[in-house]
Amino acid sequence: MFSFFSIVLIVVVALVVFNLPKSKSTASSGRRGGYSKWIGGGLGWALGGPIGALLGFAFGSVFEQGQTGMPGSQPTRQGDFNVSLLVLSAAMMKADGTVKKSELDYVKQFLYRNFGKEAAEQYLLMLREILKQEINLQEVAGQIGGFMDYSSRLQLMHYLFGIAGSDGQLNAIELDMLQHIASYLGVGSADFTSIKAMFVKETDSAYKILEVSPEASDEEVKKAYREMAVKFHPDKVSHLGEEVRAAAEEKFKQVTDAWEQVKKQRGIK
Secondary structure, three states: OOOHHHHHHHHHHHHHHHOOOOOHHHHOOOOOOOOHHHHHHHHHHHHHHHHHHHHHHHHHHHHHOOOOOOOOOOOHHHHHHHHHHHHHHHHHHOOOOOOOHHHHHHHHHHHHHHHHHHHHHHHHHHHHHHOOOOOOHHHHHHHHHHHOOHHHHHHHHHHHHHHHOOOOOOOHHHHHHHHHHHHHHOOOHHHHHHHHHHHOOOOOHHHHHOOOOOOOOHHHHHHHHHHHHHHOOHHHHHHHOHHHHHHHHHHHHHHHHHHHHHHHHHOOO
16 A cells, blocks of 8 residues: 555645646635645545545645645654544544544544644644545445554554543444444454453453453463553554554553452452
8 A cells, every 4th residue: 555645745746747727716815726636536546545535635625725734754654554543533533423522622632642733733634624525434444454553453443442432421323333443444352342441441341451251260361461461562553653652551551450450359469
C-alpha cells in the first residue's frame, strides 16, 4: 500500500499539472473550481484503496479552501497508523448517527497530547473532511488489517474504545461497531474481550483483561500475565513513534493493575 504522504504528494502534483481554472463563482474567493477533491479521491482510490480515496478527497477539499498544510514528515509506518486512526475515529464518531462533543473533545485532546499543536490542528482539519464522507467500514478496516502489524491494531482498538466511552458510557450500537471493526481488523475475540474489560468494568474484569478464567490455577494466571505483558508492552508499537508508544502505556498499565488485583485477591507472592 502507498503511504499517506505518497498519496498526498501525487495529489498535489496532479493539481499543479492540471492547473485547474477558477470558475466565476469561486474566483473571488480564491478557491479552485470544485474538481480538486474529485481528482484527489480518484487518485487516492487507484493508488491507496478505500483509505486513499477518503484521504485524497479530504485533501482535495482542504486544497480548494486554500489550506495546503498537512502533518509534518513522519516515518511511513507512523504516518499510516495516524491516517488509520483518523479514518476509524470518524467511523466511530458517526456510529450512532451523531458526532458528540465529548467524542470530538477526546480526539482533540489525544491529538494535542500526543502530536503537538501544529500537527494536531492539521489532523483535525483532515478529520473534519473525512467526517463529511461515507465510510465503508468493512473495506477500510479490512485494508488496515491487511498492512498493519497486530500490536498496532490492538493499540487502535484501545483508542477507539476510548472514543466510544468518552461520554461515560458505551451503548449497544457503539459496542456492536467496535466488535465489527475488531473482526475486520483481524483482532482475536480474546484480545477484544481483554480491551473491552479495560473500559467496561465487571466483577471478573481483571481476569478478562488477562485473558484467563477465574477458575485458572495460580500458575496459569502467572503465565497469562507474562504473556499479556509481552503482547501489550509499549515497545511493541515503538516503531510508530514515541507519541504512540506513550499512549500505549495506558493499556499496559491496565494489564499490570489487573495482575496486581488478582495477585492480591489470591495472595500470590
